[in-house]
Amino acid sequence: xxxxxxxxxxxxTQTLTYLLAVCPFSIAFLVYINSSISFVVTExxxxxxxxxxxxxxxxxxxxxxxxxxxxxxxxxxxxIGVRHVCVAGYGIIAVALVVFVxxxxxxxxxxxxxxxxSIGGSAVSTMVTAVLxxxxxxxxxxxxxxxxxxxxxxxxxxxxxxxSDGEANTPSxxxxxxxxxxxxxxxxxxxxxFLPLPAKFQTLGLSPSEAIQCSYYVVAVVALLVSxxxxxxxxxxxxxxxxxxxxxxxxxxEDDYPCTVGGKSHLPYLDQFGAAIVLGCCHSxxxxxxxGGFVARASSVGISLFIPLFxxxxxxVLGACNDSRNEGPGDIKHSCPDAYKLASILTGVSQxxxxxxxxAFGYWSDKSRRHHLPLLLACLAGVIGYSTFPLLPTPKxxxxxxxxxxxxxxxxxxxxxxxxxxxxxxxxxxxxLGISLNQEIPKQAFDAETxxxxxxxxxxxxxxxxxxxxxxxxxxxxxxxxxxxxxxxxSIAGVYSFFGGAGILLLTKLGGLLFxxxxxGAPFYIMAGFNGALLLAGINVHSRFLFTFxxxxxxxxxxxxxxxx
Numbered sequence: 001x002x003x004x005x006x007x008x009x010x011x012x013t014q015t016l017t018y019l020l021a022v023c024p025f026s027i028a029f030l031v032y033i034n035s036s037i038s039f040v041v042t043e044x045x046x047x048x049x050x051x052x053x054x055x056x057x058x059x060x061x062x063x064x065x066x067x068x069x070x071x072x073x074x075x076x077x078x079x080i081g082v083r084h085v086c087v088a089g090y091g092i093i094a095v096a097l098v099v100f101v102x103x104x105x106x107x108x109x110x111x112x113x114x115x116x117x118s119i120g121g122s123a124v125s126t127m128v129t130a131v132l133x134x135x136x137x138x139x140x141x142x143x144x145x146x147x148x149x150x151x152x153x154x155x156x157x158x159x160x161x162x163x164s165d166g167e168a169n170t171p172s173x174x175x176x177x178x179x180x181x182x183x184x185x186x187x188x189x190x191x192x193x194f195l196p197l198p199a200k201f202q203t204l205g206l207s208p209s210e211a212i213q214c215s216y217y218v219v220a221v222v223a224l225l226v227s228x229x230x231x232x233x234x235x236x237x238x239x240x241x242x243x244x245x246x247x248x249x250x251x252x253x254e255d256d257y258p259c260t261v262g263g264k265s266h267l268p269y270l271d272q273f274g275a276a277i278v279l280g281c282c283h284s285x286x287x288x289x290x291x292g293g294f295v296a297r298a299s300s301v302g303i304s305l306f307i308p309l310f311x312x313x314x315x316x317v318l319g320a321c322n323d324s325r326n327e328g329p330g331d332i333k334h335s336c337p338d339a340y341k342l343a344s345i346l347t348g349v350s351q352x353x354x355x356x357x358x359x360a361f362g363y364w365s366d367k368s369r370r371h372h373l374p375l376l377l378a379c380l381a382g383v384i385g386y387s388t389f390p391l392l393p394t395p396k397x398x399x400x401x402x403x404x405x406x407x408x409x410x411x412x413x414x415x416x417x418x419x420x421x422x423x424x425x426x427x428x429x430x431x432x433l434g435i436s437l438n439q440e441i442p443k444q445a446f447d448a449e450t451x452x453x454x455x456x457x458x459x460x461x462x463x464x465x466x467x468x469x470x471x472x473x474x475x476x477x478x479x480x481x482x483x484x485x486x487x488x489x490x491s492i493a494g495v496y497s498f499f500g501g502a503g504i505l506l507l508t509k510l511g512g513l514l515f516x517x518x519x520x521g522a523p524f525y526i527m528a529g530f531n532g533a534l535l536l537a538g539i540n541v542h543s544r545f546l547f548t549f550x551x552x553x554x555x556x557x558x559x560x561x562x563x564x565x
Contacts, residue, residue, distance in 0.1 A: 010135040010237060015175075017233025018131050022086055023179050024186030025226045026124040029093050031190040032219060033100070033117060034059070036212070039198065043208045045106055054106045060508070061111060062118040067501045069122035074130060074494020075272045081243030082131050082490065083234035089123025090227035096120055097220035101213045122497065128179065129293075130493035133429040134237050136175055173426035177362015180422040184355040194219055276491040285431025286492060290499045291537050292375065292424025295382075295530045297500030298507040299417040302386070303350055306511060306523040308343035311395050313520045315339040342396060350410040354418035361422040372427060376538045378419020382531030385412030390521025416531060428496055432489045503530070 010018070038055050041047050047054060077085045096117035103109035197218060201211035280286045315321050321336035364374040389395070389409050396402035507530075511523030519525075 013233055014235075014237055015135055017229060018135055019175075019178055019182050021226050021229045021233060022124065022131060023128055023182040024189060025090070025223070026121070026128050027183045027186035028190040028194065029097075029117075029219065029223060030121055030125075031187045032194045033097075033114075035190070035195055036198075036215070037114075039208075039212055040101065040103075040110070041106065044101060044212055045103065045110065047106060054110075058106075058111060058114045060505075062114050062121075063501055063505050063508075065115050065118045066122045066125075067498055067505070069119050070126045070497035070501060071273055071276075071491070071494035073123040073126045074276070074490040074492070074497065077127065077130050077490030077493070078272055078488060079243065081237070081240040082127050082134055083230060083237060083240060084243070085123050085490075086127045086131070086230040086234060087227050089120045089127065090223050090230060092120030092123065093117060094120075094220045094223035094227065097216045097223060101216040126490075126493050126497045128183070129425060129428065129496050130490045131234075131237075132175065132179065132425060133432045133489050134239060136429065136433070173366035173430065174362050176365065176422045176426035176429065177359040179425060180358035180362070180418050181355060183421070184351065184358065184418075187351070272488060272491040273494070275488055276495045279488070279492065280495065283431055283434075285427050285434060288372065288375070288534075288538060289424050289428025289431060290496055291534050292420050292427060293496045294499040294503035295379075295534045296417065296420035296424050296503075298503035298527060298530055299382070299413075299420055301504050301507050302511075302523060302527045303347055303413060303417060305508065306515070307347050307350075307389075308340075309515065310390070310520055310524070311343040311346065312336055312339045313515075314395055315342075345397075346395065346406065346410050349407055350414035350417070353411045353414035357415055358418050358422055361419050362426065365423050365426040372423065372538045374419060375423035375427065376535055378416050378423060379531045379535035379538065381412040381419065382416030383528050383535065385409050385416055386524045386528035386531065389413070390519070390524045420531075420534070424496075428492065432492055 037058060038051060041051050041054050073085055073089070096113055096119075099116060100110070100113035103113055194215070197215035198208070198211040201214045202208065206214065280290050312321075315336050315338060321339065361374050361378070365372075368374060389406075392403075392406060392409070394401040395406060397404050397406050507523065507526060511526050514522035514526070
């Protein structure tokens with residue numbers, strides 16, 4: 001019975017590998033290198049003038065390469081499988097961490113090491129999104145059974161039951177909450193375990209440069225162990241068994257029927273990416289997921305970068321910091337200790353609230369899939385929190401002018417961040433599974449392939465039984481399309497990560513520029529605008545206008561993607 005099926009189609013080992021290896025360490029290594037890179041520049045390279053510019057340039061180059069690398073890894077995962085991409089990604093990170101501390105100069109050696117890290121980091125961050133529907137989606141056998149029931153059943157009750165079973169077996173929203181919580185724990189692993197390593201090595205008698213190198217070697221070993229963990233822990237994921245490295249250059253397996261679960265033909269790489277873009281224009285859940293990814297990644301920068309910058313600026317305007325214009329951002333502990341403490345407290349409160357709220361958002365998202373109420377609430381919290389914070393007379397929570405209300409604002413910002421992360425993942429994953437299992441694809445979306453398919457399979461039609469011959473002409477192409485779209489989850493995850501990277505670049509560059517020339521509150525108003533745009537998109541996504549517009553885009557763009565279906 002469908003009601004007796006397991007909650008997740010992945011095994012316990014596969015699910016735990018995803019939650020305890022893929023999710024947390026995709027964040028842990030990124031936080032580590034971002035937090036320690038200034039020490040590499042100053043202690044290892046010996047650069048003390050222009051440290052801030054060097055660190056900023058390396059970070060910008062990282063994100064710029066990630067914009068290209070994320071979609072490429074997503075497309076590759078549809079060919080070789082998410083397991084192999086995870087293994088390769090963490091393996092590249094391990095190599096990059098070792099190479100990073102061999103550099104003798106910033107350009108080009110340290111830059112090349114950071115770009116290598118970006119390639120590996122893009123792979124694992126994209127797989128956080130791509131593995132989710134694999135873990136929670138229906139297995140191949142269940143898809144085949146439900147498809148057969150839908151096609152052969154003659155009564156409405158059977159069709160409705162198949163659809164409800166499909167929803168019951170896609171608990172992406174609930175798991176997305178734990179994904180957000182595990183990602184937050186990954187940041188804690190970096191802050192509590194990885195970052196104190198140099199100080200511990202120095203107590204053993206090593207010089208600062210040697211301590212930094214040894215710390216990177218230790219973290220590289222951890223990355224290698226995580227890669228091995230993924231190699232065995234993600235083996236035989238549902239629907240991934242036939243994906244191997246040899247699929248990189250193959251165009252079609254040898255089975256009789258292309259695009260079936262066991263033997264599927266592959267779209268050209270550019271067409272896979274184009275298909276993911278078109279699906280974002282045609283499917284509301286995927287569109288909301290893309291926009292949510294943009295806001296979610298920008299939110300992480302808004303909290304980790306601009307809150308400390310805002311607090312530091314406030315204290316410097318008051319004249320409460322040391323008068324040293326040559327100190328880089330890594331020296332805030334010494335140049336302005338009060339600002340550093342306050343910024344740490346405010347960001348800590350925000351992240352703690354986010355960590356606690358993550359499972360709640362996952363559970364609520366599962367209960368409110370149709371209207372995206374948790375996502376709308378998170379956006380509203382972001383609009384209020386980000387627009388109110390720069391209007392406060394002081395960011396302090398005590399003392400002259402201070403108020404504990406700043407903690408409430410930080411809580412709203414934390415809720416906004418984790419809500420965007422969890423809900424965008426959940427909406428995107430449910431959208432992917434909804435297309436592959438339940439979506440009724442409009443006729444114009446696959447008319448072209450129906451003709452091609454009928455011509456290519458004319459020789460096989462006579463071998464089918466008479467019952468199959470009496471089925472509607474479009475039944476087989478519709479099933480054919482549904483099965484292939486379920487294998488575009490990596491490409492969709494790549495586009496999702498692309499939108500996230502674009503959000504980071506836009507906020508860092510535009511927000512940083514306006515911070516200097518307009519107002520210190522400009523980045524927060526930009527973030528409020530991002531959340532407001534996502535809020536309006538979530539409200540209007542089911543409106544008649546957007547519904548009509550999406551179908552117009554679908555009928556216009558689909559013919560331009562060869563063999564999209």
